[in-house]
Amino acid sequence: MANELALAVRSNELGLTLKDMKELATVFVASGRFANDKDVAQAMVKIQAGAEIGLKPFESMANIYFVNGIRAFSYPLVASKINASGRYKYRVLENDNSHCVLVFSEKMDDGSWEEIGKSTFSEEDANVGWIVRKR
DSSP states (O other): HHHHHHHHHHHHHHHHHHHHEEEEHHHHHHHOTTTTTHHHHHHHHHHHHHHHHTTTTTHHHEEEEEEEEEEEHHHHHHHHHHHSSSSSEEEEEEESSSOOOOOOOOEEESSOOEEEEEEEEEHHHHHHHHHHHOO
């Protein structure tokens, strides 16, 4: 059973075993730099959640959050992954205290960029989302 768990955890490029992950999680929690992670088990879950999508342990600790049991990612992580894809990019069209509008583009076969959509998020959206998730 332990060997199966160790193999299952080797889903990232670093090939971490369960023991390796626990040691890293222990250091991360002891550092006090990650206020949302109060114990080793929470940090291990975060490291594994990131490993499943190709993140390194520190990236996971710094950029993954759980809100009411749902995995969420920091906006800098999402932005960097979009722009690093080489196929997609985004830019901020509007941003103020009440809303934000992002424009997404896709690289076409001829090398040009084509707008493929806009995403708007307002203060009202944030409040409604919080109420819906909280129930």
